[in-house]
Amino acid sequence: MIGVLLLLFLPFLLYIAAPQIRKMLSSGVCTSTVQLPGKVAVVTGANTGIGKETAKELAKRGARVYLACRDVQKGELVAREIQTMTGNQEVLARKLDLADTKSIRTFAEGFLAEEKHLHILINNAGVMMCPYSKTADGFEMHMGVNHLGHFLLTHLLLEKLKESAPSRVVNVSSLAHHLGRIHFHNLQGEKFYNAGLAYCHSKLANILFTKELARRLKGSGITAYSVHPGTVNSDLVRHSSVMRFFWRLFSFFFKTPQQGAQTSLYCALTEGLEILNGNHFSDCHVAWVSAQARNETVARRLWDVSCDLLGIPVD
Secondary structure, three states: OHHHHHHHHHHHHHHHHHHHHHHHHOOOOOOOOOOOOOOEEEEEOOOOHHHHHHHHHHHHOOOEEEEEEOOHHHHHHHHHHHHHHHOOOOEEEEEOOOOOHHHHHHHHHHHHHHOOOOOEEEEOOOOOOOOOOEOOOOOEHHHHHHHHHHHHHHHHHHHHHHHOOOEEEEEEOOHHHHHOOOOHHHOOOOOOOOHHHHHHHHHHHHHHHHHHHHHHOOOOOEEEEEEEOOOEOOOOOOOOHHHHHHHHHHHHHOEOHHHHOHHHHHHHHOOOHHHHOOOEEEOOEEOOOOOHHHOHHHHHHHHHHHHHHHOOOOO
């Protein structure tokens, strides 16, 4: 009888306890008061979730913000929403499909023709738990979108970031990188594939890219950071019905998108963070990364392989 009562009341008890549990799991707030008039920012995947909240905060602080979105119509709706909410009319939606290098190059060409500066690049967009599929260029979807797409975008905007220094690149990774491995013989999942692990591999690639980018750009005025936003109630799991079920079941414990955006904002805005160039952050603090994520040899090889796949000259 007691067991039955517990089962009946457990959902209610969880609902009551959720705010306290969520607060406990959501430590870390960007307390920077830096204002951004005259600054230019690009946020990928900014039409929803963490990206939207990140863009909104940058707009509140006076930046000219580009919402780089696959669905430009949704992006335009969000741009108007942010304009109305913040009073900042310099919020612009632009088409960017990270699963297509032609789209990435078109976005970059348009941006470079339109803007003289770029101070903040936040590589936020991503996919998770996709069934095996390939991008327009034949890359496995997780590695293609989460890593290679942002790698190419950053490369194309790098000179503008240098000209605008001090500038920052923030790459949104995940705690899931701890389960990731870079299998160079199976980078596109041709030999074996698991949707969950493919996501982990791509998130590891984000951290390795960040560290190698920071090393290569040392002294240039550009600094790079990777972040784990926490477990956030967003539509990232839209590709997996199983994950959507569990996401809905436990979503009241997760961070809100606004809470999830805090570490990205911390790395984009906090003064004096240059001394921590190349580090990984979680809840607005430097976070521990796996041994794989600290492997400089793998980071350098991944850089070279990424350049080769994207047709970028290896320097």
